[in-house]
Every structure is written in C-alpha cells, then in structure tokens.
Amino acid sequence: MIRAAIDWGSSRFRAYRLNNAFEIVDTRDSATGIKYVAERSFEDIFRKQIGDWLKPGDTIILSGMVGSQNGWVESKYIPCPAYLDDLGSNCTELILDDLTLQFLPGICQSSPADVMRGEELQLLGATESHNSGIFVMPGTHSKWALMKNRSIDRFHTFPTGELYDLLLNQSLIGSLLTSNSWDQAAFSEAIKLGYEDSQFLNNLFLTRSRVLLEQMHSSSVPAWLSGLLIGSEIREGSQLIKDLTKKIFLIGTIDLCEKYGSALQQLKIEYQQISSKVTINAFISIARQMASLRE
C-alpha cells in the first residue's frame, strides 16, 4: 500500500503516514533537509526517520529537492503548460529492497527558462478550492504562477529570500546592522520604492548610504531591505504575469504571508491567503490517484 508521503526540501524533512482510507495518521518533521545530508546518506536518514512505519511491499511518494540534481534520485521535469493531475503518473521510481519509492516530477519552462520542485504540490493542493488565478509562493526562491483550469500556464522565480539572507548576513550593506528589530514604516517606504522604481542595484546601496548619512537608523535595515526586495519582486512579478486584474492567492508560512500580504495591501493589489498545509491535500490526492491506477 501507499504508506507515506514525504516533502523533503533543502532545509526540512516532513513525512506523512497514510492509512488505507488515505487519512494522515502520523507525521514526522525534522531539520534533516537535503543540504544537511552528508555523503549521499539519503537512505540512512530516510530509514531513521520513518523506518518504523514501513512494511514489505510499501510504496512511498517523495517530493521536493530530494528529486533534484543534488538529491537522492533526479526526477524529470514536466514542461509548462503542466496539467497538475499528470504529476502522479510521471514519477521516477527507485526500488529499495522490498520498498518502492516514487519521486514526483518537477515543473520546467523553456522560455524564459525556469524550474520548480515542491511548489507544484502547493498548487495542486490549492486547486481543491481554486482552479485558476495567480498564485504567489514566497520563500528562498519565490514563485509566481499563472494557473488555468488546474494547469500551470507559466511561472517565474525570484531569489528574494536568498538575496535577503546574503545581503543581511554577508554583505557590507548588512554589516551596519547593530540590533534586530522590525521597523514597519521603513518596510512600507521601501515597498513603495521597490515597486515603483526599477533601479534595483542603486536602491540596494541606498540602504547603506541612508544609514551612513543618518537618514535611517541601522536597526531599520532588515525591514527596509525586506521591503525593497519584496516591492521589487511584486513589480517584476506583476510585469511578467501581466494579468493583474485577477486576485492573487498567497501560499506560504504565516510570517512570510504577513509580510507579502501587508505589501500587497499597501499596493492595492487584491489577495487571499491560502494555508501552506495544502501540500498535504496534494499528497493525498496523488496517493488516491496512484492507488486507483493500480486497481
């Protein structure tokens, strides 16, 4: 039977144990994301995390960066437009003694070149309530996807979260920071600047100059930098997706959705938040589909 589904990303390992009725009866969550996996010890970690769940003949579904070039098994990409109900039938299989591992595919787009791995599950989960629209999934590599009738029409990635971390923790711009706090007024001002102004590189340096010239306190740097990046992402995303007459559906953690929500509200762009727990619904839907295909 299909015993479990695993969302194994860069940072975290999240597993869901399923029963015969495709209900979740147990979960495991640990900080053993693939970037912490030493010497390709994927199987060790997998067995250590959920070995006690498994019985001979079981099938396990896996999604996320575990199926990437640096993961356990590189699974294929489905090209856009990608019908989400095709995910389950496009797995890359790995037989492990008496277990079958099914690595879900990622999604790709040839022009402009883009890739996603993991976010497509959030989109599939979201289709239970919304078949079409613009879906924004903030994160290390934020995704903006245009969905039409349960299929990903096109999407665009912005390395907003990664750049924020690099700039805050490793750059001369972040080096001025002396204390960590959140200045909502600075965030809001920078959202406006990033959204209205396409001089991104110059605006980045502004962060430093404003502090040096005492136009801004150094403790405002995190909020200002976050606003500048998110405002720029919303400008670029809007330009690339174009069809902003539609409402945006926001999928992500509470923290990030709060920041993006506050930015969208300020820019008078209508949005609705969807819980990031939709990933679980997507796993259940794929497990049901796989099981019915075997009958």
Added chain:
Amino acid sequence: MIRAAIDWGSSRFRAYRLNNAFEIVDTRDSATGIKYVAERSFEDIFRKQIGDWLKPGDTIILSGMVGSQNGWVESKYIPCPAYLDDLGSNCTELILDDLTLQFLPGICQSSPADVMRGEELQLLGATESHNSGIFVMPGTHSKWALMKNRSIDRFHTFPTGELYDLLLNQSLIGSLLTSNSWDQAAFSEAIKLGYEDSQFLNNLFLTRSRVLLEQMHSSSVPAWLSGLLIGSEIREGSQLIKDLTKKIFLIGTIDLCEKYGSALQQLKIEYQQISSKVTINAFISIARQMASLRE
C-alpha cells in the same frame, strides 16, 4: 614637510613618498587594508609600513576607507555639488606625537542618499585632462559621477562587484559552478538582457534555471552573471545620469575596464579609458595646494 600620501582602502594599503618637489620617490603597497586591521591597530600598521620614511614634523595625507566609520578617524563628508579643489582644505586632523595626519573628506549626496570615499581622488586626478563629463569607476561599489567644471554635480553607487562575489561564491546560483572559465558569448548575451530588461531578480534566477535545463553550461555562469550585473548597472546608471549624449570616462583596473569597455562598446555607448593611476596625480595636487596654503 608633506612626506607621504596614503590610499588606505578596504583591501589594500598604498603609500607614496614625496620629495620637496612633490615628486614620488618611493611607494609601498601591501594587503593590509582596513578590513584586515585587528583591534584598531591602525597606528601599528601605519608605522610598520612607512615608519622608516618619517621625520619629526612631517605631515601625511590619508584617503579612502581609513577615514570611514570603521576606519582610524572618521573624516567629514563634503556635500554635492562638491568642488574638488575643496578636498585639501576639509581634512580631519590627527596629531600623532610629532606627526600630523590629514584625513581627506569623503563626498555625500542627500537625495538620493549616497556616499563615496576614495573615488573622489580618482575624479580629481582625472580633471587634469577632463573637467566635465560622466565618469564611471567600476568596483565593489561602482560609482557613476556627473562632473561639471571640476565639481561633482551628482553621483550614484551600484554594489555590482560585491553582489557578483556574493552570488558566485555564497549562493545557490553560484553553487552550480564546476569550473572557472570565461565565456565571452554568454557575457555579451547577458549584457544585452541586463541592459534591456528591468526584471533583475527574475533574470538572476535565470542563471540557475538555464544551467539546470541545459540551456547553458555551468562553466558559463561567471561570465553570464558578470554580464547581467554590468548590463543592469549600465541601464540604471544611464537612467539616473540621463545625460548620455556625453562620452563616458572609465577609470579603474585593467581587468574591470576591459569588461566594462566591452559592454559599453556592445551597447554603442562612447567611452574613453583613463588610467586608475590618476589617484597619484590627485595626491600630488592636494599636497601642492596644502603646502601653498601654509606659505
């Protein structure tokens, strides 16, 4: 007498010994930039580097990041428009036993906020041959300055070099890189994209997607990333300076000027290269001016 001039930046310490006729009779150059100075041991390093040059009563001129918040003595900023002949008379003085140290001021601009420290000397040096025009000084924090009759009218900074290092060496985008080479065709393609397209964040991620989808070899990442950043800087700089009917004067190291020159040529923007050694001329000019003020 004015015994020496020191260009003490983040990475390097460069000292020039002057004779009575303001000719350079000796130089010292070491990798003891201020970011390598432990526990504010500025005086130790200063004396170790050029102690043997010094006689009681000497004056030494200092420029660069040594006069910043993280430097030895924080010197003032002269606001834009800044007349370059005012540099020498706006020093911040430090008396060190029987020596006088004169820290040259930086330049600031209140709107948009911006600062420079060190590049103003290159501009002063360049005025020997060119009083007015657009001057581009590529580097960690590239500067674009509009000069009018020996004064800096306004200027704009782009953290192009710093971002390039961060992205290539610390990010998931750079992590795909397997070998270091230079792909001039990729550089040229990315220059065009960065110059024509203001979706900077999305284009950054394109670097990664193109490699993952095998549209580009991973060894092309350095050139592509460099082209994207430099092309974006030229787009932003052109928009901010506006007056691009004028020719650009390019001041910098051979390496960087070659890259920027090749980009400007491709974009059909007229430019002329000026040796970065103009800094020495600027020091000599300030030393002469200081000496004559004392007579």
